[in-house]
Every structure is written in C-alpha cells, then in structure tokens.
Amino acid sequence: MHYLYIGLGGFLGAIVRFTLGQALSKRSKGTFPTGTLIINLTGAFLLGLFLGTPAFAHIFGNGLLLAITTGFLGAYTTFSTFSYEVVRLAEDGEIVNALTYLTGTLILGLLFALAGHALSGMLMQLTR
Template identity: 40%
Template sequence: MPVLLVFLGGMLGAPLRYLTDKAIQGRHDSVFPLGTFTVNIAGSLILGALAGAVTAHGLPGGVMLLLGTGVCGALTTFSTFSFETIRLLEDGSLAEAGLNALGSLLVGLGAATAGYAFLTWL
C-alpha cells in the first residue's frame, strides 16, 4: 500500500512539474531556469508544511507518503536543477548560475521553514 500511495502521488507531481515549468518558462525570455526554480521552491514550501502538519497535528503517514514523497518528490527536481546550473556555467552565464545555485538553496530552505512554521503555528 505505501508504494501505491507514492506511485499515485508521483502521477500527480510529474505532470504538474512539467506543465508548471513550461507555463513559466514560456512567459519569460531569460536564460535563468525560472520554471525549475519555481517548482523546487513550491515543493520545499509544501514539504515543509506537510512536516509541520505531521509534527503539530498528527498528519497520517499515508498522507505524507502520497503528498510528500509522491507529489513533492515528482514535482521537485534536483537533477534538472543541477543540469541547468551546469548549462548556465558552460554558456558563460556565471551570475545566473550562481543565483540559481545559491538562490535555490537559500529560498528553498526559507520556504520549507516558512511552511513548517506556519503549519505548526496553526
């Protein structure tokens, strides 16, 4: 049963990542990978909120498997983040590569912390 929950969540998260990335990138004429950045930050916020809900409100493990591991696992993408950062470096876009790497780390941690803090506060 746990594998099925992760599988179902992944079936939701993967197309959500693809569609969100394409919608955002299609609206911006920039070398910065804003679509990937956005899904990774959103996933960090959601995962932090889910962790807060588990801690403070006893969110069932099955919900965490479905939404946290499944949806957020498929929504976020470390491999694409890494590839896009390397591509920016290879193209000579050093500022964008640095912003992507450092920004993803700092904003992602901030989003996860905010999500966790908000759900434990509720």
C-alpha cells in the first residue's frame, strides 16, 4: 500500500512542479533558472518541516507522510534539472550565473531545510 501512496504523491508532485515551473519561467527574465530554484527551496523547506518531528507521522500516518515526502516532494524537487541547468549555464559562458545558482541552491537549500525543521520543532512545542 505504501507504494501506491508514494506513486500518487509522485504523480501530483510532478504535475505541480511542471505547472509551477512553467508559470515561473514565463515571469522570469533572462536565463537564470528561477523556477527550479524556487521549487527546490520550497521543497527543501517542506521536507524539513514534515520530517522535522515525529508528530507529523502521528498526525498524517505513515502512508500519507510517505505520499507527501517521498512521493510528492521527491517528484516536486529536482536535482537532475538543477544539475543540468548549472552545466547549461556554464556551457553558455554564464559562469557567474552558474556559480551563483550552484552555491545559492546548495546554501539556501540547506538553510530552507533547517528553517522547516526548526518550524516543525516550534510547532511541536506549541502542541504540548
């Protein structure tokens, strides 16, 4: 049954990523991959939030938590697209954008995951 939850979550996550990525790319100017950056940062934050405390497993149950984290967020975020975009920017001679995107995604991704984790802990404290 867990595979079904993960598959359904992944299906939805991929659709949301595609839809949001398209909408963000229409709004951004230039070649900087703003859409992928925003998607990956919000995904890191949400994963930190949902996995930051065992309370979410009790609230949602293991099946739904797997659907959200492994399924939805696994398909929503995209390391492969991020990697390709860094290579593409570098190949196009946009070294500053490539390095900014690379380091920004890594550093901000960790900070967003940490912020989600911290918020999860605060929410846990409020519910006690």
